[in-house]
Amino acid sequence: MRRVNLLKSTPFRLALIVAALFISSFLVAGFVTYQLLKSELAARLDATIQDTYSVLADAYGDHDVTDLVEAVASHANSTSGHDAVYLLRSSEGQRLSGNIAQADVPSGWSTVDGTVLGLAPGMDYRVYSSAVDEQPLVVGRSFQESREYQEIVRSSFGWATIAVLALAVAGGALLAYRVQRRLESIATTMRDIGSGKLEARIPLVGNGDDVDVVSAQVNDALGRLAALVEGMRQVSSDIAHDLKTPLHRLSLTIDQAIDKTASGGDGSAELVQAKEESNQINATFDALLRIAQIEAGARRARFRPLDLQRCVETIAEIYSEVAADNGQELTLRGQSHQPVLVDGDEELLVQLLANTFENAIRHCPRGTAIEIGVGQTGSGVKVEIADNGPGIPESERERVFQRLYRLDKSRTTPGTGLGLSLVKAIADLHHARIELLDNRPGLRIAIEFPLLTSATDPARQSARSAIDPKGFQS
Numbered sequence: 343m344r345r346v347n348l349l350k351s352t353p354f355r356l357a358l359i360v361a362a363l364f365i366s367s368f369l370v371a372g373f374v375t376y377q378l379l380k381s382e383l384a385a386r387l388d389a390t391i392q393d394t395y396s397v398l399a400d401a402y403g404d405h406d407v408t409d410l411v412e413a414v415a416s417h418a419n420s421t422s423g424h425d426a427v428y429l430l431r432s433s434e435g436q437r438l439s440g441n442i443a444q445a446d447v448p449s450g451w452s453t454v455d456g457t458v459l460g461l462a463p464g465m466d467y468r469v470y471s472s473a474v475d476e477q478p479l480v481v482g483r484s485f486q487e488s489r490e491y492q493e494i495v496r497s498s499f500g501w502a503t504i505a506v507l508a509l510a511v512a513g514g515a516l517l518a519y520r521v522q523r524r525l526e527s528i529a530t531t532m533r534d535i536g537s538g539k540l541e542a543r544i545p546l547v548g549n550g551d552d553v554d555v556v557s558a559q560v561n562d563a564l565g566r567l568a569a570l571v572e573g574m575r576q577v578s579s580d581i582a583h584d585l586k587t588p589l590h591r592l593s594l595t596i597d598q599a600i601d602k603t604a605s606g607g608d609g610s611a612e613l614v615q616a617k618e619e620s621n622q623i624n625a626t627f628d629a630l631l632r633i634a635q636i637e638a639g640a641r642r643a644r645f646r647p648l649d650l651q652r653c654v655e656t657i658a659e660i661y662s663e664v665a666a667d668n669g670q671e672l673t674l675r676g677q678s679h680q681p682v683l684v685d686g687d688e689e690l691l692v693q694l695l696a697n698t699f700e701n702a703i704r705h706c707p708r709g710t711a712i713e714i715g716v717g718q719t720g721s722g723v724k725v726e727i728a729d730n731g732p733g734i735p736e737s738e739r740e741r742v743f744q745r746l747y748r749l750d751k752s753r754t755t756p757g758t759g760l761g762l763s764l765v766k767a768i769a770d771l772h773h774a775r776i777e778l779l780d781n782r783p784g785l786r787i788a789i790e791f792p793l794l795t796s797a798t799d800p801a802r803q804s805a806r807s808a809i810d811p812k813g814f815q816s
Contacts, residue, residue, distance in 0.1 A: 353521045357514025365506055372499040379495055383488040384468075388451070391470050394426075395481045402474050407438070410474060414439040424461055425487070427469065429480040438477070445480040447471050456484075524553050528560070540568040570637070585623060592619040629760040630745065636767040641687050647794060648688050649681040650723055653695060654716045661699040669708030672699075675715045682716055682723050684791045686772045694768040697761045698727050698787055706731030710784075722793045730784040739778040 394417065401413035411430060418428045418441035429440035437443065444460040449471050456465040459482070469482030527545055534542035543564060544557040595616040599609030635641070658674045665672040684691075702712050712729045734742060743766040769776040769789055779786040 352518075354514045354518035357510060357517055361507060361510025361514065364510070365503055368503060368506065369499075372503075376492070376495055376499070380488075380492060383491060387468055387483060387485070387488060388470075391468060391481050391483055395470055395472070395479065398428075398479060398481065399474050402477075405475065407477070410477070410479075411439040414479070424456075424459075424465075425484050427459055427461075427467060427480070427482040427484075429459075429478075430474075431478045433476040433478075435478075440480075442480075445469065445471065445482075447480060449473075521553070524557075528557065531564075535564060535567075540564070540571055585626065588619055588623055592616055592623070595619060626760065629764060633745065633760065633764055633767045636690065636764070636771050639771065641690060641771060644687045644689075645685050646688075647683050647685055648691070650684045650686075650691065650725065650791065651682040651716050653688070653691055654714060654725060657692060657695040657699060658714055661696070661703065664699075665703050665712060668703055670703060670706060670710045670712060672703075672712045672714070675713055682718060683794045684723050684772070685794055686791070690768045690771065694765050694789075695725075697765050698789075701761050701765075702727060702729045702731070702785075706784075718793060719790065722790045724788060724790045726786060726788050728781045728784065728786040730781065733780065733783060733785040734778060736780070742778070 398410065398413050398417065402410040414428050414430045417426070418439065421428075421441060424441065427440070427442045427445070429442050429445045430438045432438055442459045442461065444458075446458055447454060447469055452469050452471065454467055454469060455463060456467060457463045459467060459469075466485045467482045468485065469480055471478060471480045473479070524547070531542045531544045543561045546554050546557055546561075548554065595612050599612035599616065602609035602612065655674065658672060662672040699712075699714075702710075706712070706729050710729050710731045712727070714725070714727045716723070716725045718724075742762050745760055745763045766776060772791055774789050774791045776790075777788045779788060
């Protein structure tokens, strides 16, 4: 397995894109949260300072400066360091109480550096200044606690962003590796198919995800491709084998006609025989071409709803006379007054029925009873053609659908060995299931078509049109 290049891996790129979008959203949300938190901390700081100022101002309720001085001193002494600052001055500017010596601030709210309050630089304070009965009182608190909270928030968002990014990269790499392995298995299977290993299939994980579904569909397509290629190989072999004898016979017949003509004799009989051999060879190739066209699926464009029972009745009426001339009896059973609708190509379905009838008539002896029935089942529409003739051995029932294949006992009868091959091709085109069964005695051919879901559509009712039986080809 080749090494995975993460930068060229689509899953990894998608994972990074999703991670980038998530982190961007996370950062925007974090920034908004940080600003809201900062605003809330500032508001709470102002509220704390205002409450403290009010408490101190209330100590001067009896206009006792001593109480006010003691209250300011009490608050100042309870402060650790200079987290909070207090300064009470007389109306003449003399310092009365507090933990700072100066406070050159205007009346009202101010944000000042520590140097303005006579403290070390580097620390900002939020202060409120107002007079309590003409005695200036300054109350303030540092931003230290607020900044610590803000730093915690910034650090939390920073570490969270790093963690999300790391998880996204690691998850993307893992996802890319797993998906790449599955894509590589698909590529390996395609290379094997390209090199001629038509039995190769994409391994399935079995979890039913999108890749598994697509892989299963590709495997189905590969199975059909293998079957078609094998069919082509079989046809090529059968053509080389089965047409060699008639072509050789044709060549000998032409040579005989040439020799007779050269010696002054009449070679017309040999020419007539040669023409018959040529027509038989042409019929074989025409049938092979027709099967190939049907298997290509081009005729699906001609599908329409039609009454299969009407088709069966028409073909049975035509071939009943042929069977009677051959000393056989053909009977139609299970007739219904309601149309039995399927979706299909009328000409091909007539061809299927005609080939099936001809197969029974041709290979059954005189006195054989042939029955045909059509009707709806729980899953579709079934057509059955049964006879009490010699039948087909169970070991040969699948092989008779192969092109140019003929049973040993049938090689003395006319035919190309393509009749049932054409029946199978037409049935597959219509998604119909065909089975050859033992009729005890004889053979029973069962063909089940998918059932249309609605029989009320006017277009479907028009399916009971007359069927033109001309142009049959076996």
